[in-house]
Amino acid sequence: MRARVNDFAIKLANVNGTGSASANGLMMQAIFRMGIPVSGKNLFPSNIQGLPTWYEIRVNKDGYTARSLDYDLMVAMNSQTYARDIREVHEGGYLLYDSSWPLDPALVRDDVNFLGVPYAQLCNENFRDPRERILMKNIAYAGTLCAVLNADMDIVAGLLDEKYSTKKALRESNLRALRLGYDYARDHFQCPLPFHLETMNANSDKILIDGNTAIALGCVYAGATVAAWYPITPSTSAMDAFKMFCEKYRKDPETGKSNYMILQAEDELAAIGMVIGAAWNGARAFTSTAGPGISLMNELLGLAYYAEIPAVVIDVQRVGPSTGMPTRTQQGDILECAYASHGDTRHILLFPANPAECFELAPKAFDLAERFQTPVFILTDLDIGMNDWVVPRLQWNESYQPDRGRVLSAEDLEKIAKFQRYTNEDENQVAARTLPGVHPKGSFFTRGSGHNKYGGYTEMPDEYREVMDRLARKHKASAKFVPTPIIQRRAGANFGVITLGGCDLAVREALDRLAEQGVLADFMRVRGFPFDETVQSFLEMHYFCFVIEQNRDAQLRSLLTLETRVPKEKLRSILVYGGFPLSAKHVVDGILKALGEVEKPALASFVPMPELQIEE
Amino acid sequence: MPSIAKPIATHPSLQRNELGLTIRDYEGAMSTLCAGCGHDSITAALVRALWEISVQPHMIAKLSGIGCSSKTPTYFVNGAHGFNSAHGRMPPIATGANAANRELIYIGISGDGDSLSIGLGHMCHAIRRNVKLVYVIENNGVYGLTKGQFSASADIGTKSKKGEKNRMAPIDPVMLGLSLGATFIARSFSGDKDQLVPILKAAIAHRGFALLDVISPCVTFNDHDGSTKSYLYTRQHELKAIEADFVPPASEILAHIGKNGAVSVTMHDGSAILFKGVPANYDPTDREKVIAYLEEHQGKGEVVTGLLYVDESVPDMHEMNHSPDVPLIRVPYQKLCPGSAVLDKLQEDFR
Numbered sequence: 001m002r003a004r005v006n007d008f009a010i011k012l013a014n015v016n017g018t019g020s021a022s023a024n025g026l027m028m029q030a031i032f033r034m035g036i037p038v039s040g041k042n043l044f045p046s047n048i049q050g051l052p053t054w055y056e057i058r059v060n061k062d063g064y065t066a067r068s069l070d071y072d073l074m075v076a077m078n079s080q081t082y083a084r085d086i087r088e089v090h091e092g093g094y095l096l097y098d099s100s101w102p103l104d105p106a107l108v109r110d111d112v113n114f115l116g117v118p119y120a121q122l123c124n125e126n127f128r129d130p131r132e133r134i135l136m137k138n139i140a141y142a143g144t145l146c147a148v149l150n151a152d153m154d155i156v157a158g159l160l161d162e163k164y165s166t167k168k169a170l171r172e173s174n175l176r177a178l179r180l181g182y183d184y185a186r187d188h189f190q191c192p193l194p195f196h197l198e199t200m201n202a203n204s205d206k207i208l209i210d211g212n213t214a215i216a217l218g219c220v221y222a223g224a225t226v227a228a229w230y231p232i233t234p235s236t237s238a239m240d241a242f243k244m245f246c247e248k249y250r251k252d253p254e255t256g257k258s259n260y261m262i263l264q265a266e267d268e269l270a271a272i273g274m275v276i277g278a279a280w281n282g283a284r285a286f287t288s289t290a291g292p293g294i295s296l297m298n299e300l301l302g303l304a305y306y307a308e309i310p311a312v313v314i315d316v317q318r319v320g321p322s323t324g325m326p327t328r329t330q331q332g333d334i335l336e337c338a339y340a341s342h343g344d345t346r347h348i349l350l351f352p353a354n355p356a357e358c359f360e361l362a363p364k365a366f367d368l369a370e371r372f373q374t375p376v377f378i379l380t381d382l383d384i385g386m387n388d389w390v391v392p393r394l395q396w397n398e399s400y401q402p403d404r405g406r407v408l409s410a411e412d413l414e415k416i417a418k419f420q421r422y423t424n425e426d427e428n429q430v431a432a433r434t435l436p437g438v439h440p441k442g443s444f445f446t447r448g449s450g451h452n453k454y455g456g457y458t459e460m461p462d463e464y465r466e467v468m469d470r471l472a473r474k475h476k477a478s479a480k481f482v483p484t485p486i487i488q489r490r491a492g493a494n495f496g497v498i499t500l501g502g503c504d505l506a507v508r509e510a511l512d513r514l515a516e517q518g519v520l521a522d523f524m525r526v527r528g529f530p531f532d533e534t535v536q537s538f539l540e541m542h543y544f545c546f547v548i549e550q551n552r553d554a555q556l557r558s559l560l561t562l563e564t565r566v567p568k569e570k571l572r573s574i575l576v577y578g579g580f581p582l583s584a585k586h587v588v589d590g591i592l593k594a595l596g597e598v599e600k601p602a603l604a605s606f607v608p609m610p611e612l613q614i615e616e
Numbered sequence: 617m618p619s620i621a622k623p624i625a626t627h628p629s630l631q632r633n634e635l636g637l638t639i640r641d642y643e644g645a646m647s648t649l650c651a652g653c654g655h656d657s658i659t660a661a662l663v664r665a666l667w668e669i670s671v672q673p674h675m676i677a678k679l680s681g682i683g684c685s686s687k688t689p690t691y692f693v694n695g696a697h698g699f700n701s702a703h704g705r706m707p708p709i710a711t712g713a714n715a716a717n718r719e720l721i722y723i724g725i726s727g728d729g730d731s732l733s734i735g736l737g738h739m740c741h742a743i744r745r746n747v748k749l750v751y752v753i754e755n756n757g758v759y760g761l762t763k764g765q766f767s768a769s770a771d772i773g774t775k776s777k778k779g780e781k782n783r784m785a786p787i788d789p790v791m792l793g794l795s796l797g798a799t800f801i802a803r804s805f806s807g808d809k810d811q812l813v814p815i816l817k818a819a820i821a822h823r824g825f826a827l828l829d830v831i832s833p834c835v836t837f838n839d840h841d842g843s844t845k846s847y848l849y850t851r852q853h854e855l856k857a858i859e860a861d862f863v864p865p866a867s868e869i870l871a872h873i874g875k876n877g878a879v880s881v882t883m884h885d886g887s888a889i890l891f892k893g894v895p896a897n898y899d900p901t902d903r904e905k906v907i908a909y910l911e912e913h914q915g916k917g918e919v920v921t922g923l924l925y926v927d928e929s930v931p932d933m934h935e936m937n938h939s940p941d942v943p944l945i946r947v948p949y950q951k952l953c954p955g956s957a958v959l960d961k962l963q964e965d966f967r
Binding site: 209222226261275278285303435437442 | 701737740934958
């Protein structure tokens with residue numbers, strides 16, 4: 001095998017609840033600290049202990065760190081999935097296993113190199129506590145990985161020092177286990193393997209962070225004071241992080257009081273209700289949830305839309321429908337969020353692609369919610385929310401001031417004769433609101449029932465329509481304020497590729513690979529809804545476009561056909577929705593297959609074909 | 617409340633409260649409920665109570681869900697901020713509103729469908745959080761707007777207007793509140809303004825969640841023979857267990873004490889409730905005794921009314937949260953945003 005430096009992928013197969021996550025995270029972080037572009041994808045079950053779990057690490061000096069699917073090394077530590085795991089190693093690749101027990105000959109492959117280390121035996125000999133014997137096996141294989149992949153042991157040991165700075169005994173055990181695995185490999189294998197690590201300097205301006213932590217931090221910086229939620233995978237860690245940051249940065253330095261309130265609601269119906277109540281009173285308030293929570297929130301989202309009350313909803317998408325697969329990723333809530341609630345409703349959506357954008361778009365969501373007095377959704381997903389990503393260091397612009405939208409002050413109210421809630425709209429169709437308790441003239445009656453532009457109850461068709469029509473215009477006007485798409489043109493491109501959110505890295509990598517083969521495409525990643533004119537013109541300038549997304553029903557494509565002037569036939573879907581993050585391979589295969597189905601000269605007169613679902 | 621239109625001009629002899637406002641300043645739009653509806657009497661009691669304690673109208677937030685009862689916030693205190701939300705969802709909305717601004721007086725108006733069926737869970741959790749909120753259940757045992765279905769508070773054996781008998785056990789908000797650790801529980805009758813007004817005033821002064829179950833007959837769908845929520849039935853079976861007077865902080869309290877059987881409870885804001893004519897085995901601050909008393913008398917078919925239970929020792933939602941004294945909405949943004957230097961520093965943990 002030809003030596004490959006900083007360009008490989010490994011997969012680790014474990015049993016969940018055995019402590020493998022910290023060993024896997026340790027490896028990933030060590031590679032990050034070596035200055036090498038890296039990603040880690042945790043493919044975990046909805047379970048506390050005993051079910052299969054995988055972790056994938058991709059190292060790529062050029063920064064292609066979407067999921068790989070092409071594994072050079074399998075760390076096979078779960079006998080339940082062994083048969084499946086061994087099949088996934090590519091020809092000539094390696095498999096690391098626990099050789100304390102003989103390998104089932106039926107599972108051996110001639111074209112794969114087997115590296116056996118007797119981890120159970122080593123740990124039994126070196127550790128006395130039964131729990132420790134299990135936990136330390138993980139650190140021991142991390143030690144082996146350091147040896148075979150040429151990881152910097154000083155960095156790994158340093159990470160253990162940081163992690164266990166206050167737990168001396170644990171630190172000592174971990175270092176010992178690390179050494180056991182490392183020494184065994186050095187004594188028995190040729191180290192390093194042909195593919196391995198070498199220190200780079202690509203990460204000096206980067207951090208390693210998950211999207212849920214980043215979005216929570218964004219909410220702190222945006223000035224959110226009220227957060228209401230109901231625990232749900234995969235969004236729980238967002239509120240955990242918000243709480244952690246608030247305890248650190250939101251205790252009043254003079255009084256020690258909490259300049260925030262986090263309400264763990266009885267359900268998601270209540271959570272959104274609390275957000276609406278708080279926002280009605282003028283607080284920046286948000287909830288974090290997942291698809292099942294959005295389903296429950298539908299009722300009150302319609303109230304917020306119709307009564308024009310700001311609300312920020314973070315939806316960390318997981319696999320639906322119903323309970324679906326709570327620990328798997330998908331982009332299946334696009335349409336649900338775009339039109340949440342009964343009757344005619346339309347909402348503003350933001351689609352961050354990575355944790356850095358989660359941080360950046362959180363204050364934007366509050367600004368939009370208050371500017372347009374309406375719910376705003378931030379749609380992330382499990383892959384963005386729960387996996388650690390290498391992203392540029394987060395920046396904060398000190399000149400940022402929250403856009404509180406049109407809110408009348410006591411002085412404003414003093415000057416006017418009479419306040420009427422839904423009148424005097426500005427160029428964006430937004431009418432000024434008042435906050436309770438500010439001034440006697442500001443009082444009005446908020447209602448989800450039929451109301452006229454004065455806020456009064458009505459059942460009259462013309463009065464009802466007047467308000468509803470303005471709401472439609474208001475939603476349209478917000479298109480100019482949502483983040484504009486990211487577009488990358490390529491000279492000679494003969495079609496477009498459209499995607500959103502966490503598909504970003506995989507799709508851009510795929511387009512680079514296709515370009516190497518002479519297949520040239522322009523790229524657009526939409527970042528918000530309603531779509532602005534940039535989206536419209538991208539659609540117009542291409543004869544046809546692929547729409548790549550992670551759901552079965554082509555939801556982004558549907559939204560594009562519903563909400564732009566693009567003819568449906570121009571859009572061809574590539575759909576990957578099994579629950580694991582997207583890989584460039586899915587996209588390359590999908591596009592080549594689709595193009596291959598068209599006769600070559602017909603590229604210019606592309607004929608639409610049925611939806612393409614990619615084998616995962 | 618008015619159920620009749622009144623002239624805009626007020627008579628000079630109308631009494632004024634400490635703010636110089638007349639009772640007319642606490643009234644709302646014309647009621648659209650049926651003539652004789654118990655809810656209108658509750659509205660009238662609210663108007664009086666709010667006027668008597670001299671609250672600035674715009675410092676009141678009146679919230680409701682959906683149903684006949686939930687229409688009533690329109691009928692009192694025009695100058696207050698109103699929020700007619702969704703069926704059963706008023707408690708979370710009031711909770712969020714209170715979280716953001718603890719300075720307003722929150723009046724939540726609900727009904728038995730709103731509170732005991734679709735929003736039962738929300739009410740229970742608002743009680744647990746001890747949100748400072750006057751929570752009035754205008755309880756008529758029936759769904760009025762959808763024309764006469766039994767609600768969850770309908771008693772066993774009670775008959776609908778069409779003659780159907782209810783066989784399911786009722787949910788009793790008073791007993792429920794006691795089991796959930798509610799800190800202020802009262803039951804009253806819409807037809808008894810003398811009892812209701814002081815209870816409402818005490819509820820407003822209460823430290824946390826004040827649960828008021830007010831029997832409020834539905835003249836259209838539940839005021840017939842065989843109903844246990846009719847005017848006649850309630851008047852015949854009402855047991856006024858406890859008379860309570862509300863004494864604002866500025867008043868002389870001592871004068872009333874010493875009366876036979878009287879109990880005085882000091883409220884968190886320094887005001888007091890005087891319980892008069894309290895039965896021998898009754899202590900409105902002793903949960904177990906209250907439960908025993910209610911079970912004994914309700915077992916006899918009596919509707920026990922009065923301010924039944926008070927516990928001023930439990931902190932409200934904000935106290936539990938260690939919230940600042942100023943409302944969260946008034947904490948300046950500079951205090952909320954940790955700034956770029958902190959961001960730079962904290963990112964060292966993400967290396």
